[in-house]
Amino acid sequence: xxxxxxxxxxxxxxxxxxxxxxxxxxxxxxxxxxxxxxxxxxxxxxxxxxxxxxxxxxxxxxxxxxxxxxxxxxxxxx
Amino acid sequence: xxxxxxxxxxxxxxxxxxxxxxxxxxxxxxxxxxxxxxxxxxxxxxxxxxxxxxxxxxxxxxxxxxxxxxxxxxxxxxxxxxxxxxxxxxxxxxxxxxxxxxxxxxxxxxxxxxxxxxxxxxxxxxxxxxxxxxxxxxxxxxxxxxxxxxxxxxxxxxxxxxxxxxxxxxxxxxxxxxxxxxxxxxxxxxxxxxxxxxxxxxxxxxxxxxxxxxxxxxxxxxxxxxxxxxxxxxxxxxxxxxxxxxxxxxxxxxxxxxxxxxxxxxxxxxxxxxxxxxxxxxxxxxxxxxxxxxxxxxxxxxxxxxxxxxxxxxxxxxxxxxxxxxxxxxxxxxxxxxxxxxxxxxxxxxxxxxxxxxxxxxxxxxxxxxxxxxxxxxxxxxxxxxxxxxxxxxxxxxxxxxxxxxxxxxxxxxxxxxxxxxxxxxxxxxxxxxxxxxxxxxxxxxxxxxxxxxxxxxxxxxxxxxxxxxxxxxxxxxxxxxxxxxxxxxxxxxxxxxxxxxxxxxxxxxxxxxxxxxxxxxxxxxxxxxxxxxxxxxxxxxxxxxxxxxxxxxxxxxxxxxxxxxxxxxxxxxxxxxxxxxxxxxxxxxxxxxxxxxxxxxxxxxxxxxxxxxxxxxxxxxxx
Numbered sequence: 001x002x003x004x005x006x007x008x009x010x011x012x013x014x015x016x017x018x019x020x021x022x023x024x025x026x027x028x029x030x031x032x033x034x035x036x037x038x039x040x041x042x043x044x045x046x047x048x049x050x051x052x053x054x055x056x057x058x059x060x061x062x063x064x065x066x067x068x069x070x071x072x073x074x075x076x077x078x
Numbered sequence: 079x080x081x082x083x084x085x086x087x088x089x090x091x092x093x094x095x096x097x098x099x100x101x102x103x104x105x106x107x108x109x110x111x112x113x114x115x116x117x118x119x120x121x122x123x124x125x126x127x128x129x130x131x132x133x134x135x136x137x138x139x140x141x142x143x144x145x146x147x148x149x150x151x152x153x154x155x156x157x158x159x160x161x162x163x164x165x166x167x168x169x170x171x172x173x174x175x176x177x178x179x180x181x182x183x184x185x186x187x188x189x190x191x192x193x194x195x196x197x198x199x200x201x202x203x204x205x206x207x208x209x210x211x212x213x214x215x216x217x218x219x220x221x222x223x224x225x226x227x228x229x230x231x232x233x234x235x236x237x238x239x240x241x242x243x244x245x246x247x248x249x250x251x252x253x254x255x256x257x258x259x260x261x262x263x264x265x266x267x268x269x270x271x272x273x274x275x276x277x278x279x280x281x282x283x284x285x286x287x288x289x290x291x292x293x294x295x296x297x298x299x300x301x302x303x304x305x306x307x308x309x310x311x312x313x314x315x316x317x318x319x320x321x322x323x324x325x326x327x328x329x330x331x332x333x334x335x336x337x338x339x340x341x342x343x344x345x346x347x348x349x350x351x352x353x354x355x356x357x358x359x360x361x362x363x364x365x366x367x368x369x370x371x372x373x374x375x376x377x378x379x380x381x382x383x384x385x386x387x388x389x390x391x392x393x394x395x396x397x398x399x400x401x402x403x404x405x406x407x408x409x410x411x412x413x414x415x416x417x418x419x420x421x422x423x424x425x426x427x428x429x430x431x432x433x434x435x436x437x438x439x440x441x442x443x444x445x446x447x448x449x450x451x452x453x454x455x456x457x458x459x460x461x462x463x464x465x466x467x468x469x470x471x472x473x474x475x476x477x478x479x480x481x482x483x484x485x486x487x488x489x490x491x492x493x494x495x496x497x498x499x500x501x502x503x504x505x506x507x508x509x510x511x512x513x514x515x516x517x518x519x520x521x522x523x524x525x526x527x528x529x530x531x532x533x534x535x536x537x538x539x540x541x542x543x544x545x546x547x548x549x550x551x552x553x554x555x556x557x558x559x560x561x562x563x564x565x566x567x568x569x570x571x572x573x574x575x576x577x578x579x580x581x582x583x584x585x586x587x588x589x590x591x592x593x594x595x596x597x598x599x600x601x602x603x604x605x606x607x608x609x610x611x612x613x614x615x616x617x618x619x620x621x622x623x624x625x626x627x628x629x630x631x632x633x634x635x636x637x638x639x640x641x642x643x644x645x646x647x648x649x650x651x652x653x654x655x656x657x658x659x660x661x662x663x664x665x666x667x668x669x670x671x672x673x674x675x676x677x678x679x680x681x682x683x684x685x686x687x688x689x690x691x692x693x694x695x696x697x698x699x700x701x702x
Contacts, residue, residue, distance in 0.1 A: 017118055040147060043306055047316055048114050059305045 008072045010052055015068060018045045028068045049075060085115065089122045096129045099158065101464035107159030108327075108485060113152065113316035116323070120151020123158050131648045133163045134334045139183035139238070140168040142195035145311045149195055149319045156327035161336060171311075174200075178228040181235025191333065192240045193326045197313035198248050200225075201271055211260040215267035222274045226281075233284055237564055239333055241326050242279075243290040244272040246301050283563055286491075288325035290318070297321055328486040333562075335550030338467060338487040339500070340441060341383060342422075342432055344450035345394040345401065348471040348478075349377060349413065354396055359403055365410025372475035377412040379479045384417055387497030388488050389504045391435045392421040393428050393448065419505040428455050429462035438508040440614045447487045491563075494543040496590035506587040507614065524618055524690045528585040531620055532694035533627040536570040536577040536594070544579055544594040551610040552649040554593075554621065556642070556656065557673065559608045561596055569596060576604075580624045582615050589615060595628060604632040604680070605641040616652070619688035622660050627693055629683030640683075641665075642676040660686050 008028065015032065016023040018041045026035065032042075046062055049055070049071065055078045065071045085099075085106045092099040099107075107119055136157060140146050146168040157164040167184045169177045177183060183192050203217040229240070247268040255261045272291060279287040294301050299317030306312040314322070331337060346353045350373045351363025363370040364377070384390050390413070394401060401423045405415045415421065420438050422431040428450070436443045444465045450456050451471040460468050467487050471478055490497065536544055545563035548555075561569065569575035580593035593611035597604055606628070611621050629640045642657040658664065662676035687693055 017114075020121060039310055043310060043312065044114075044117060044148065044316075047303070047306075051114070059309055 007053075007075060008068065011049065011071050011075065012068050014048045014052065015045055015071075018048070026068060028072075030068070031066050032068075033066065053078070085110075086118055086122065089119055093122060093126050096127050098126075098128055098133050098161070098163070102460075104159045104161060105467070107155050111317075111320070113148070113320045116152050116155045116320055117148050117316065119155040119158075120148075120153070123154050124151070126158065126163070128163055133161055134336065135165070136162045136191055136330055136334060137165045137187075137189045138167070138191045138193060138330070139189040140166065140193050140195060141174060141177055141183060142169070142171075142197075143174045143200035144195065144197040144313050145171060146195060147310065147312050147319075148316055149193075149314075149323065152316070152320050152323040153193060153326060156323045157330055160327050160331045160334075162330060162334060175228065178225075178232045181232035183236060183238065188236050189238050191326075191330055192236070192238045194240060194242045195322070196243060196245050196275070198245050198251070199311075199313060201245065202251065208255050209260075211255065211263045211267075214264055218267050218271050222271050226274070226278065229278060229285070230282070233282055236284075237562070238284065239286060239329070239562070240282075240284055241286045241288060241329050242275055243288045243322060243325065244275055244292070246291050246294055248302065250304075283567070286329050288322075288329065290322050290325065293321045293325065294318060324486075328489045329491075331486070332489040332491050333549065335546070337445075337490050338447045339387075339445040340389045340391055340436075340439065340447065341380065341482075341488075342391040342393045342435065342446055342448045342466075343380065344428075344452070344455065344471065345392065345396060345423075347451040347475075348449055349373060349380075350404075350411075351475060354400060354404065359400060359408065362404065362408070364408065369475045370410070372478055374410060374412065376475075376478040376482070379482060381412050381417065383488060384501050385498065386488070386493055387490075387500040389439065389441075389501050390418045391432070391439075391446075392418045392423060393431055393435070393450070394423050395425050395428075396423050398423045416505070417501075419501055420508050427458060427462075429459045432459060432463060432466065439504050440507060441504075449482060491546070491549075492542050494546060494591075495539075496543050499588070499590060503587060503589055521690065524688075526585075527618070527690075529618060529620070529691045530583045530694055531623045531627075531691050532581045532583075533578050533595075533624050534581075536566065536579055540579045540591055541566050541570065541577075543591045544577065547591070547594050547610050547612060548608070551612060552647075553613045554611040554616055554653050554656075555608070555647070555650050556606070556610070556653055557608045557645040558647045558650065559596070561608065566596070574599060578624070578628065580611065580620065582618075582620055593620065593624060595624065597628065599632070599635070599637065601636065602638050603641050604628065604635075604637050604639075606643060608643070613652075619691055621656060623687040623691045623693055625660055626683055626686035629678060629680050629686060633680040633683050637680050640678045640680050642678070643673050644676070645671075645673045 012023045012026055016026055019035055021035065046057060050057060053075050055075060057074060061074060065074050085103050088103040089099055110116060140150055150166050150168050154164055154166050169183065183189050201218050201221045203214065206214045206217065247265065252261060252265065255264055276287045279285045300315050301318045302313055303315045343349055351369050352361060354362055364373045380390065402415060405411055420435040422435055432443060432446060432448060436446065443463050447467045447469060448459050449469040449471050453472065456468045456470060459466055469481055471481065541563055545561065545566050548560045566577055570577040576597040576599055578595045578597065579591045581591050582589045592615045595609045596607045598607055632640050642662050644654065644657060646654065657676035661682065662678045665675040665677055
């Protein structure tokens with residue numbers, strides 16, 4: 001459980017960085033599309049998440065992830 | 079936490095306070111290989127504006143055959159890291175051909191630099207028969223020809239420096255050809271393409287070509303993330319784009335005259351292995367097998383830099399006599415004592431020694447690179463002289479050469495004769511410093527110097543050096559207009575203009591070309607659009623001798639007056655009184671510009687030149 005917590009923290013931090021936002025302003029279940037999520041910054045987040053967690057994501061499933069929670073689930077599958 | 083530990087926070091603070099980020103942060107930006115940090119930095123710096131003393135600005139247009147994507151923020155971070163304040167504009171997606179065809183790179187004005195981002199897709203046919211390597215090769219050749227034509231056309235409409243790069247052949251293409259012979263044939267045509275791209279720089283003075291393929295070959299990064307390529311027409315990974323951004327930054331840095339001129343080196347465990355005081359003259363490691371050969375390679379590299387004009391300074395805490403002995407007598411030492419323009423071998427703090435070396439050379443510590451293996455020495459210099467670029471010689475000595483060269487501190491646009499002679503000039507320069515303390519008045523000193531000044535029209539051989547002076551001179555730069563090589567050449571060939579170089583020699587040696595004048599001439603008036611003079615010859619009357627010579631030429635050509643311009647900048651206060659000091663009369667401010675105008679009757683020219691200077695008369699046509 002604590003591991004999930006720290007993964008979520010890292011995911012949130014990366015997404016906040018990419019969006020130029022404060023991590024506290026990104027609720028876990030908020031749809032990122034509402035926060036300025038676009039193709040360019042999502043690609044940046046993808047590259048950073050893969051590096052951070054040493055994973056190789058399938059772009060199709062990454063595109064199907066709409067929230068921080070979805071992305072944590074994606075990373076945890078590895 | 080220091081600035082370099084958290085660059086993002088330091089960058090936000092700089093943007094908030096409307097100033098350039100500090101030296102440690104900029105160094106961290108330049109040296110970091112992490113694209114995530116660089117993208118973030120580039121994003122933060124998009125809002126950077128600077129109050130007060132303005133850094134060198136650079137106006138960059140990015141033109142791409144694919145999605146520009148993260149290249150813009152990555153390049154911005156690199157340019158700020160180099161101390162430049164950039165304005166970056168990317169052409170719209172899909173407008174590559176159109177933009178080149180019209181030669182108009184931005185909607186508002188001609189940029190100073192155009193960074194062209196090329197990808198393999200531009201040169202490859204949409205579908206090609208893997209069984210027909212000839213067809214593919216012909217197509218690639220034709221695309222290069224097309225690009226060459228477009229570029230030549232575009233260059234007629236712009237004065238910008240255009241940077242192009244070599245392009246890697248995607249593995250998907252290479253491996254799709256199963257005949258090993260045909261594969262070699264395709265690879266050969268691809269190398270021809272890259273050779274052609276590099277040749278563009280030889281065909282046009284305005285074009286600079288950088289070797290991205292060569293960088294990629296040695297960097298532990300993937301050139302392409304195929305998913306991003308297919309999804310967003312992003313043919314390069316962030317890592318690859320960061321490599322390219324660095325290459326383009328090195329060009330921008332050289333072009334802006336921000337290259338470093340001086341390399342200060344430690345001895346123990348830097349230029350040789352071991353500590354001289356402990357191992358003795360025979361015990362230091364240099365030459366032979368590992369690790370001695372690593373130090374030999376470093377010495378060879380440093381000697382090569384010196385041959386290209388980098389001034390060497392020795393900064394070592396050691397016994398002076400013992401160091402002289404090893405440098406002179408050790409059979410494997412390549413850098414003999416005279417290779418160093420200044421030798422600071424004593425037990426004082428190194429920052430102070432570097433400052434004294436800079437004074438002896440009449441150069442700023444801003445042009446210094448300092449290499450040392452000791453964490454303590456590097457920290458001491460870094461703290462006291464943050465403007466000095468500090469290179470670590472710690473760790474495995476096999477990395478020494480790469481650590482020194484990796485960041486391109488010494489890159490210049492082209493080597494001039496003056497560059498090659500510089501170390502010798504500056505050794506004389508340091509000697510001259512000793513000489514000047516023995517005179518009662520400065521005029522006695524100047525007389526004893528035996529100064530000779532020669533003012534001659536620019537030639538094919540001197541235009542490079544003249545443009546370099548325009549780019550590098552900040553203090554004695556009367557109007558701040560930096561005519562580049564292309565503009566200087568145009569003016570030197572035009573009957574309505576004249577470009578003159580100013581060379582100086584004295585009893586200690588030949589300084590070479592140290593100044594230049596760009597002049598607009600009409601029948602009545604000769605107008606000095608700009609006059610620059612290297613600060614190393616200031617306060618000797620050279621500038622007055624040069625203008626005296628110009629006025630003399632004007633009078634002989636029948637012109638009635640000579641007009642001088644001065645436009646104040648943050649750095650050129652030293653030249654504010656130049657025209658009035660030379661006998662010119664200030665005119666009323668024309669229109670609403672900051673440029674001040676001064677005039678002089680051409681007939682009174684002879685009186686301007688100081689009597690201690692011998693003016694070398696040589697009447698040459700601009701094309702001699």
